[in-house]
Amino acid sequence: SEDYTSYMIQGTDTYTGQNVGLLTKIDPVDSLTRTEERVAYPIEGSQCGYTGEPGTEGVSKHLITRFLIHNVSIVMVGAHLLSNPNDPVACAKREAQAQVLQNQLRIWMNEGHEVIMIGDLNDFDGVYMDINAHKPNSRVIEMLKVKRPGKDDDNSNNTLYTVASKIPQESRFTEWYDEEPDCVVETSEFSMLDHILVSKGLWSRIEYLEYYHAYREGCDTYQSDHYPIRITFGF
Numbered sequence: 001s002e003d004y005t006s007y008m009i010q011g012t013d014t015y016t017g018q019n020v021g022l023l024t025k026i027d028p029v030d031s032l033t034r035t036e037e038r039v040a041y042p043i044e045g046s047q048c049g050y051t052g053e054p055g056t057e058g059v060s061k062h063l064i065t066r067f068l069i070h071n072v073s074i075v076m077v078g079a080h081l082l083s084n085p086n087d088p089v090a091c092a093k094r095e096a097q098a099q100v101l102q103n104q105l106r107i108w109m110n111e112g113h114e115v116i117m118i119g120d121l122n123d124f125d126g127v128y129m130d131i132n133a134h135k136p137n138s139r140v141i142e143m144l145k146v147k148r149p150g151k152d153d154d155n156s157n158n159t160l161y162t163v164a165s166k167i168p169q170e171s172r173f174t175e176w177y178d179e180e181p182d183c184v185v186e187t188s189e190f191s192m193l194d195h196i197l198v199s200k201g202l203w204s205r206i207e208y209l210e211y212y213h214a215y216r217e218g219c220d221t222y223q224s225d226h227y228p229i230r231i232t233f234g235f
Helices: 088-110 140-144
Strands: 005-009 020-024 039-041 055-057 062-069 072-080 114-120 194-198 206-211 229-233
Touching: 020 062, 020 072, 039 088, 055 088, 072 088, 088 114, 088 140, 140 194, 194 229
Parallel strands: 072 114
Antiparallel strands: 005 020, 039 055, 062 072, 114 194, 206 229
């Protein structure tokens, strides 16, 4: 649509070759950028069960940009993290990816910007669990909430809040995975791998939120196997 402007930043994923795009009606005030930081894995205290050699991991597919809306500075970080939520290798690497992103989120929050962390994070939330109560092996989602143990409570300005907490558990699903595989869509095959986390100032501005499930899933559809999250902020 001519109402939207498209932006893209090249990723570094050699497996898929995918890049990261943005469609928006509001032009960002900063060019799309990314960080090339890499973090050692397994991280301290990891419960992923990884037993291989230590390594380092970065976030191959992500973008960072900033919007100015009614004089509110909003930094958006969008990312697609490694898949296979409970695989020990992927889990350990994804925690390192989460640490990379957390480092960036802290920078922007410490500078006083509002923040949106959004994306297919390929992991489960152990606090606000999805329709099938999937439990994470990793600390990815908690790390991205940027909480500091013993220092940040649920009302802290240093904390990001998951919009999933405003959605009933029976509606918390954003993805269908045909586990059989038999192309039969079953409720037991739904999970919540896509997340939006927002800073305190944006949390208080949420006016509308929906996990959009209006289209059917299946092997014979051109629709995505993920569902969108629709959210409206008031300014």
